[in-house]
Amino acid sequence: MAARDPRHLFHRSGLRTALALLILWEVIGQLDLVAGGALPAPSAILMRLWIDGADYPRHVLATLYASAAGFVIGNLAGVLAGVIFALSPAMLRLFRGVNIAVFALPPIAIAPILALTLSGMAPRITLAALGVYFVTMSATVIGLSQADSRATDLIRAYGGNRRQQLRLVSFRGALPSILAGLRIAAPNAVLGAILAEFGGGGRWGLGAYLLGSLGRGEPERLWGIGLIATAIAGLSYAGFALLAGRLIGASRAVTMNAALPDAPTEKEHPLLAVALRAGMIALPFALWWMFIWGTGVPALIAKTPLGVVDYLFFSPASASARSRLLEAMGQTLPVTALGMVAGLGFAFLLAISSRLFPRAIRAFMPVALVTQTMPLVALTPLLVLVLGRGMSLTLWVTISVTFFPAFVTLAQGIALVPRSAQDVPRAYGASAWTEMRLVTIPASLPYLFAATRLTVPRALLGVMIAEWLATGKGLGNLLNQSRGFMDYGMIWTVAAVSVLLSVVFYQLVVVAERRVLRRLGMQTAE
Amino acid sequence: MTLRLNRRHFLGTAACGLAAAGLPLRARAATPFTFQASWINDAEFSGYFAAMDLGLYQAEGLDLTYLSGGPDVIPESTIIAGRADLTLTTPDTTIKAISEQGAPFRIIGAQYQKNPLGIVSLKSNPINSPAELVGKTLAVPPVNVISVQAMLKMNGIDVADVNIVPYAYDPTPLIKGEIDASLDFTTNVPYTIGLQGAEATSFLLYDYGFTTYNDTVVVTEETLKTRRADLVAWLRASRQGWTAALEDPAEWPAKWADSHFDGTGRSIENEIYFNTAQKPLIESPAGIFAMTEDGIEGNIAALEAVGIKATRDMFDTTLLEEI
Numbered sequence: 001m002a003a004r005d006p007r008h009l010f011h012r013s014g015l016r017t018a019l020a021l022l023i024l025w026e027v028i029g030q031l032d033l034v035a036g037g038a039l040p041a042p043s044a045i046l047m048r049l050w051i052d053g054a055d056y057p058r059h060v061l062a063t064l065y066a067s068a069a070g071f072v073i074g075n076l077a078g079v080l081a082g083v084i085f086a087l088s089p090a091m092l093r094l095f096r097g098v099n100i101a102v103f104a105l106p107p108i109a110i111a112p113i114l115a116l117t118l119s120g121m122a123p124r125i126t127l128a129a130l131g132v133y134f135v136t137m138s139a140t141v142i143g144l145s146q147a148d149s150r151a152t153d154l155i156r157a158y159g160g161n162r163r164q165q166l167r168l169v170s171f172r173g174a175l176p177s178i179l180a181g182l183r184i185a186a187p188n189a190v191l192g193a194i195l196a197e198f199g200g201g202g203r204w205g206l207g208a209y210l211l212g213s214l215g216r217g218e219p220e221r222l223w224g225i226g227l228i229a230t231a232i233a234g235l236s237y238a239g240f241a242l243l244a245g246r247l248i249g250a251s252r253a254v255t256m257n258a259a260l261p262d263a264p265t266e267k268e269h270p271l272l273a274v275a276l277r278a279g280m281i282a283l284p285f286a287l288w289w290m291f292i293w294g295t296g297v298p299a300l301i302a303k304t305p306l307g308v309v310d311y312l313f314f315s316p317a318s319a320s321a322r323s324r325l326l327e328a329m330g331q332t333l334p335v336t337a338l339g340m341v342a343g344l345g346f347a348f349l350l351a352i353s354s355r356l357f358p359r360a361i362r363a364f365m366p367v368a369l370v371t372q373t374m375p376l377v378a379l380t381p382l383l384v385l386v387l388g389r390g391m392s393l394t395l396w397v398t399i400s401v402t403f404f405p406a407f408v409t410l411a412q413g414i415a416l417v418p419r420s421a422q423d424v425p426r427a428y429g430a431s432a433w434t435e436m437r438l439v440t441i442p443a444s445l446p447y448l449f450a451a452t453r454l455t456v457p458r459a460l461l462g463v464m465i466a467e468w469l470a471t472g473k474g475l476g477n478l479l480n481q482s483r484g485f486m487d488y489g490m491i492w493t494v495a496a497v498s499v500l501l502s503v504v505f506y507q508l509v510v511v512a513e514r515r516v517l518r519r520l521g522m523q524t525a526e
Numbered sequence: 527m528t529l530r531l532n533r534r535h536f537l538g539t540a541a542c543g544l545a546a547a548g549l550p551l552r553a554r555a556a557t558p559f560t561f562q563a564s565w566i567n568d569a570e571f572s573g574y575f576a577a578m579d580l581g582l583y584q585a586e587g588l589d590l591t592y593l594s595g596g597p598d599v600i601p602e603s604t605i606i607a608g609r610a611d612l613t614l615t616t617p618d619t620t621i622k623a624i625s626e627q628g629a630p631f632r633i634i635g636a637q638y639q640k641n642p643l644g645i646v647s648l649k650s651n652p653i654n655s656p657a658e659l660v661g662k663t664l665a666v667p668p669v670n671v672i673s674v675q676a677m678l679k680m681n682g683i684d685v686a687d688v689n690i691v692p693y694a695y696d697p698t699p700l701i702k703g704e705i706d707a708s709l710d711f712t713t714n715v716p717y718t719i720g721l722q723g724a725e726a727t728s729f730l731l732y733d734y735g736f737t738t739y740n741d742t743v744v745v746t747e748e749t750l751k752t753r754r755a756d757l758v759a760w761l762r763a764s765r766q767g768w769t770a771a772l773e774d775p776a777e778w779p780a781k782w783a784d785s786h787f788d789g790t791g792r793s794i795e796n797e798i799y800f801n802t803a804q805k806p807l808i809e810s811p812a813g814i815f816a817m818t819e820d821g822i823e824g825n826i827a828a829l830e831a832v833g834i835k836a837t838r839d840m841f842d843t844t845l846l847e848e849i
Contacts, residue, residue, distance in 0.1 A: 036702050055789045115598035119609050199598025203567065204789065211596060212566050212791030214695040217718050221791070222696075297607050300629060317626070381698035388704075389691055468668075472692040477668055480692070484616075484669025486602055486623040 017363030035385035040220045045227065048220035055209065056228060062204035063232065066121055066193040070128020071186060078133045078185075079178065082140025086170070087162070090276060092141070097280040097503075098287060103134040104457035104502030107195050108464055108476070109495040112483055115200050116491070117295045117302055124196040124205070131188035139181025143174025179247065183240035187233035187373065194229055194375060206232075210375055222378035230373040288496075303492035311489030321490060324478060325497065332463055332474035333501070335394055340459040340505075342395050343402030344452060350403065351410035355440070356432055368407075371400050380469045389470045397470075398462030405458070406451035413447025413525060414440055446525035449513040456509060457502040464498065556589035557756055562610035564595045564741060567786050568714070569779055569800035573637075573814070575786045576778055577767025586759035602631065605746050611753065612760060614741040617825055618673060618834060625835045630747040633841045635761055635815030637741035637768075640732045640807045643670065644712035648700065649725040653707045656681040656734050662706040665693035670709055673736055676832040680735035697722075713803035717796050735831075737824035743815060750842065758848045761815055765849060768814045775802040817843050 022042060028034055029041025040048075049056075085092035107127060114123035144166070151169040160168070197207025206229055213221045285305045292302040303311065312318055312325070354361035376397065387393040417440045425435040467476030475494055482490035517524060563571050574592065577583055583590040593610060595601060601613035602620060606629070614637060623629035645664070647653040653662060656678060666674050675685050691705065697715055699705045701722050708715070709731075716726035732738070745757060771778050779787065779797035787797060810816040822843075826836040 038698055038702060055791070058789055112598045115596075116600065116603050116607075119604075199596050201566070201594050201596030201599040203594055208566065208596070209789065209791045211695070212568075215697065215715065215718060215792065216796075217697040217701055217722050219698065300627065301603050301606055377694060380694045381696045381702075384699055385702055385704050469692060469694045472668065472690065477692065480668040481671065483598070483600060484619060484667075485672070486600055486619055486627070486629070488603075 017359065018366045021363060021367065035382055038219055038382045038385050040223055044220045045223045048218070049224040049227070052221065052224060058204050059206050059209045060228065060232065062202070062208075063190065063193050063197065063206045063229075066124035066197070066205065067128045067189040067232075067236075069121070070125040070130075070193060071132055071189040073125065074129030074132035074189065075136045075182060075185065077129070078136030078181070079140050081133075082137045082144065082178075083166075085137070085141050086144035087166075090272075093276045094279045094283060097282075097284045099134060099137065100503050100506055101284045101499050102130060104506055105130070105499045106457060106461040106464055106502065107131070107192060108461065108468065109479060109498045111196055111199050112479065112491055113495050114196060116488070117292070117297045121202070123200050124193045124202075127192035127196040128189040129192075131192035132182075132185035135185040135188065136178065136181045139177045140174060143177030144170045146173065146177070148173055175247065176244065179240065179244035183237055183244060186236035186240050190229065190233045190236060191373065198375070198377070207375075210378060214377070217381075219382065223374075226374040226378050227370075229375060230370050233373040234369065301488050303489055305496075308489065308493050308496055312493060315489070317489075321493070324490070325493060328473075328475045328478040328494075329497070329501075332460075332467065332476070335391070335474070336398075336460050336463045336501075339395055339398030339463050340402065340452075340455050343399045343455050343459055343462070344406055344448075346399050347403040347406035347410055347451060347455075348448070350407045351414055352436060352441075354411050355414055355436070368404055372404050376401075376465050377469060384470050389472075393470055394463055394466040397466040398459055401462035401465070402455045402458045405454045409447050409451040409454060409525075410444065413444035413450075416447075417443040445520065446513075446517060446522050449509065449517065450525040452509050453506060453513070456505040460498060460502055460505070556584060556587055558591065559583070559588040559612070559756055559760060560591040560593065560610040561760070562593045562595065562599070562601050562604040562613040564599075564601045564614045564616075566594050566596060567790050568792055569797040569804065570711070570713075570741070571786075572771035572775075572778055572797075572801050573764055573768030573808075575767075575782060576771040577763045579781070579785075580767065580770060582763035582766050583760070586763045588756060588759055588763065590760075602629070602744065605631075605744065605749070611749055612743065612745050612757065615744045616669070616740060617738050617742045617836075618829060618832065619669075620742060620744050621825075621829055621836045621840055622834045624840055625837075631744050631840070632747055632750050633742045633744055633817070634750070634757060634843075634845045635743035636739035636817050636821070637743065637815065638739055638804070638807050639810045639816065639821065640730060641736070641738045641740040642711045642713045642730070642804060642807050643673065643709060643732075643740065644728045644730040645707050646700070646710050646712060646715050646719070646726055646728040647707040648703075648719070649727050651703065651706060652727045654727065654729060656683055659683065659707065660687045661689075663689040663691060663704075665691050665699065665705045665708040667693045667695075667709065672832055673731060673738075674709055676828065677731045677734055677736040680828075680831055711800075713807065714796070714800050716803075717799040735828065737828045739817070739821065739825060754845070758845050761845055762849045765814045768808060771801065772805045772809065775805055813846070813849070815846060817841055817846065 025039075026041045026043060029037075029039055029044060033039075081095070085095065107130075110130070111123070111127060114126050118126060148169065151173075152165045155165045155168055194205070194207040194210075197205030198211050199207075202208055206225055210222065210225050213225065289304050292304055295302065299307065312322055315321070350361060350364075383393055383397065387396055421439050421443065422435055425438050430438070463474065464476035464479070467474040468480050469476075471477070475498060479491065479494040482488075482494065513524065561574065563574070565571075567575075578590060578592065593604070600619075601610075601615050602623060604610040605613050617633065617636075620629075620631050620633065624631050645653055645656075645659070653659055659678070660683060664674070671690060674690065678685050678688060693708050693710070697708065697710075697718050700708050701719060701724050712728040712730060716728060719726040743761070750757065776798045779794050779801055782788075782797075783794050787794060808814060810818075812818055822838060822841050825841075826838070829836045
């Protein structure tokens with residue numbers, strides 16, 4: 001399986017170097033070299049896993065149950081929505097706001113909301129489903145809209161209608177794309193479920209186990225839980241990769257597509273265009289309203305959009321609420337922008353190095369994958385011991401949550417640069433770096449934008465996590481503090497503001513992307 | 527495989543039922559009653575586990591559903607949303623919500639007569655009083671920052687002189703010396719620190735002026751009006767449960783290794799330590815859950831210092847009298 005992966009993430013030489021890294025880690029761990037022993041040796045982690053073996057099955061089952069349920073629900077919604085959007089460009093435009101919001105929402109801001117409004121397994125399943133919807137939806141739309149036009153023409157020529165075109169051509173053609181989407185969605189479901197388990201107060205689930213274990217001050221246990229979480233996420237990815245390989249014999253990108261497929265612009269009534277645009281903005285708020293109405297949670301706890309406006313502007317506490325919110329945003333936003341640049345920069349360096357020093361990067365990949373699924377709360381003690389509680393910690397946490405998808409996208413872009421174009425500078429004796437600067441980097445610009453789109457919401461997530469766990473500033477801290485004060489207005493405000501900020505950042509990138517690429521005569525990368 | 531979970535659940539319930547059936551004079555038609563705990567299953571809730579295992583709730587005619595808590599669970603929310611009938615809270619939070627948002631809560635009892643929250647540090651770098659916090663780094667759960675600020679203020683210390691950072695439930699930074707102290711339940715974390723080869727020392731916020739209860743028993747005004755008999759029944763059964771659980775604090779936690787404490791990630795020895803340490807904070811000459819006039823006065827005064835306006839009518843002591 002691994003050898004078939006297009007980017008050869010686990011090439012044999014990569015494995016060899018990874019093994020060397022593992023041995024190095026073991027030595028460092030055994031000698032307590034990092035943070036006075038806060039980084040345990042792999043052998044110690046495995047020993048602890050063995051001792052705790054009896055605890056795991058029920059926690060793993062609960063996590064699998066919630067993530068599988070969320071995966072099925074999120075994917076059904078994603079495929080259904082994808083089909084509707086592929087058939088009706090108007091619907092795609094109407095739901096654009098909702099889609100961006102779902103893509104951009106920082107899970108840690110939403111988890112408390114779900115714990116407030118839903119009970120039992122529902123918050124876990126919902127968070128898992130939210131993690132998969134967007135990936136599958138966009139994969140479906142793209143798959144369906146890229147159907148081979150010759151084949152659909154054939155159906156049409158023989159008198160087939162739209163539905164028959166869909167059934168006979170588009171769905172079959174879309175299958176590889178949808179399966180690729182499912183593959184990326186699967187680990188998202190697992191991570192969403194674990195996050196909700198951590199906060200939601202159930203007895204079983206890896207997240208609940210992690211919470212109970214945190215107080216022990218035993219890094220081996222925490223790393224053990226992290227590795228099991230990584231294994232589940234990795235196996236679910238590999239499982240779908242295998243399935244896709246069996247079914248269609250081809251593998252696809254490991255990235256998640258952050259591009260909202262654009263509806264083709266046809267001539268339409270200007271009034272309709274205005275209505276669609278208004279609907280696009282109003283719909284997320286309408287859904288928010290309907291969600292509260294549907295759960296039947298009293299108004300004291302569940303704030304509607306109007307409730308949030310009232311809290312921020314018309315309630316007796318509004319002045320204090322506004323000043324606390326603005327102060328928190330003032331702390332969070334600059335760091336987020338910086339974190340985004342840092343994450344992208346790191347991804348970019350990595351992507352270039354993967355061209356210049358492929359073997360070193362391959363060796364780094366397994367480590368990189370672990371950082372993507374290791375619950376950050378388990379790493380916090382290690383991080384604060386090594387980095388302190390200042391800016392460098394926030395930046396590193398943000399880099400660790402942002403760089404991976406951005407790196408994969410960029411590496412893909414760099415790999416797609418035409419050979420012939422690269423050969424020109426080389427023929428004139430240019431160095432590898434000059435070639436990069438003159439050809440490869442400009443040619444992969446669309447992918448840089450695609451990577452930026454992916455990075456935006458994750459950067460905010462990373463900063464909020466660091467604020468919550470280590471620095472005690474900004475929106476992440478405000479959210480946590482508000483929970484303790486039963487300041488429901490503020491909990492909903494922070495959730496809404498963080499989604500809004502993500503959406504605004506995302507839109508800014510999209511606008512810049514369109515302008516720049518149009519000027520350069522390039523296409524948006526998907 | 528969820529089947530297995532369900533079967534375990536079923537077996538557990540069935541065992542409880544059988545145990546209850548063995549009790550004489552049991553009320554036959556049990557009323558459903560849901561109790562939202564404020565944290566994951568640990569010794570903090572020993573009394574309720576003991577009462578469940580002894581069938582005391584059944585004997586009182588209650589069919590108890592026990593819900594564990596967690597960091598995202600605001601206990602008060604579950605009773606407003608109608609998902610639970612009764613919950614345990616931090617009094618500062620509850621009273622702030624009553625006085626500032628008009629939340630319809632009433633406090634009908636207090637599990638901890640003395641709040642177990644305290645400043646925990648290492649004996650090798652001890653902090654024995656609020657004054658010694660000056661210039662030090664103290665990790666505090668964001669939820670409790672307000673209590674710490676109150677305690678500092680009461681002791682004439684400028685809040686700006688203490689470097690307060692978030693506490694993320696893990697004692698490692700304290701053991702490794704990255705922080706000088708942390709705010710935690712003094713009944714719990716010193717055990718872990720001891721296990722890691724260090725020795726802990728601590729003092730309670732309570733002993734330095736922040737004289738609040740903790741795990742206050744809270745219901746909505748509506749429940750108080752409509753289900754008074756059930757609430758008294760719950761208090762009575764829980765008081766008996768606590769009496770049993772604290773009689774020999776080391777006895778019960780071991781029994782729960784395969785039930786209430788199964789798979790929590792915490793060790794039974796830790797729970798025994800916890801249950802033993804909390805005994806003097808829970809027991810009261812006036813009976814478990816007692817709220818004496820002096821105690822209530824202490825809460826009102828402490829919260830006053832933080833700018834939270836507590837009044838006597840937020841505490842309803844009449845149910846305790848009916849036990």
